[in-house]
Amino acid sequence: MKQKRKIGRNVPCPCGSGKKYKRCCGGPQADPSKMVAVDYMQRYGIRLKQAVDVEAIRKAGRLALATLDLVEQHLRPGMSTDEINTLVHDYTLAQGAVPAPLNYRGFPKSVCVSINEVICHGIPGERRIEAGDIVNVDVTPILDGYYADVNKTFFAGEPSAEARKIVSVAAQCLRAGIEMVEPGNTLGDIGWAIQRHAEGQECSVVREFVGHGVGFAFHEPPQVPHFGQRHEGIKMVPGMVFTIEPMINLGGVSLRILDDKWTAVTADRSLSAQFEQTVVVTEAGVESLTPYPLP
Ligand code: MF3
Ligand code: CO
Numbered sequence: 014m015k016q017k018r019k020i021g022r023n024v025p026c027p028c029g030s031g032k033k034y035k036r037c038c039g040g041p042q043a044d045p046s047k048m049v050a051v052d053y054m055q056r057y058g059i060r061l062k063q064a065v066d067v068e069a070i071r072k073a074g075r076l077a078l079a080t081l082d083l084v085e086q087h088l089r090p091g092m093s094t095d096e097i098n099t100l101v102h103d104y105t106l107a108q109g110a111v112p113a114p115l116n117y118r119g120f121p122k123s124v125c126v127s128i129n130e131v132i133c134h135g136i137p138g139e140r141r142i143e144a145g146d147i148v149n150v151d152v153t154p155i156l157d158g159y160y161a162d163v164n165k166t167f168f169a170g171e172p173s174a175e176a177r178k179i180v181s182v183a184a185q186c187l188r189a190g191i192e193m194v195e196p197g198n199t200l201g202d203i204g205w206a207i208q209r210h211a212e213g214q215e216c217s218v219v220r221e222f223v224g225h226g227v228g229f230a231f232h233e234p235p236q237v238p239h240f241g242q243r244h245e246g247i248k249m250v251p252g253m254v255f256t257i258e259p260m261i262n263l264g265g266v267s268l269r270i271l272d273d274k275w276t277a278v279t280a281d282r283s284l285s286a287q288f289e290q291t292v293v294v295t296e297a298g299v300e301s302l303t304p305y306p307l308p
């Protein structure tokens with residue numbers, strides 16, 4: 014985006030000082046070392062995070078990971094996806110947080126549960142998990158006003174060779190993406206690394222859904238595509254917080270949205286898997302705020 018956004022003179026300064034913009038980076042005694050925050054807001058609408066913000070997102074991230082652990086403990090064939098919703102909903106509230114998906118743009122439940130051919134945004138309901146299914150669970154709690162977004166794909170019962178393959182390729186894709194995160198690299202580098210890995214394993218990368226800025230809201234600028242070109246796109250700087258969440262199909266790249274307006278499925282009904290973490294760009298490189306081991 015070439016166009017610059019105008020920052021109101023009386024709004025809190027993008028640099029995070031807590032002062033009005035006109036009395037800080039928008040004023041005569043602006044500190045040049047803080048201008049990157051102003052620049053990223055003006056050029057891209059990206060709100061860089063301060064250390065206190067990162068700590069709060071880390072805390073939301075710990076809750077999100079504990080929620081996924083709870084679901085994993087209870088996951089079994091025969092369970093309905095609505096039972097997963099109840100677990101996530103009740104646990105989130107008990108921890109003093111709010112599930113971000115609930116009523117988000119009309120989404121009716123507190124978690125996304127996406128089985129087998131479902132790429133993402135599966136709405137919990139009557140569908141029952143069967144032995145051999147792959148089940149993605151995507152949780153986003155809002156804790157003290159901060160959002161952390163994380164998902165994993167689990168096996169229920171004994172997985173087929175195909176199920177093992179797509180789940181392992183998707184996890185490796187997230188790892189390849191995270192490995193590209195460091196100041197000076199671009200968002201295109203992340204997408205390039207993911208696409209190269211997926212297509213090298215003869216899998217395909219979903220285009221319609223992308224990673225995103227997160228922390229102050231569920232979905233913030235920038236978009237983080239899981240495909241792309243080296244050296245293209247926005248340059249990463251410390252304080253950027255965003256998700257990487259590649260959706261990888263065993264078959265073709267095309268998708269359909271079901272009549273519920275949310276559920277995205279592979280057009281060829283092939284298996285699709287996804288892993289997501291929320292990361293922050295640091296001076297040293299990257300820190301995951303929702304860390305779990307990746308192959
Ligand atoms: N958690 C999803 C993501 O990773 C977004 C789900 S939107 C919802 O961005 F409304 F379906 F919850
Ligand atoms: Co996300």
Ligand code: CO
Nearest residue numbers: 151162163289
């Ligand atoms: Co998510």
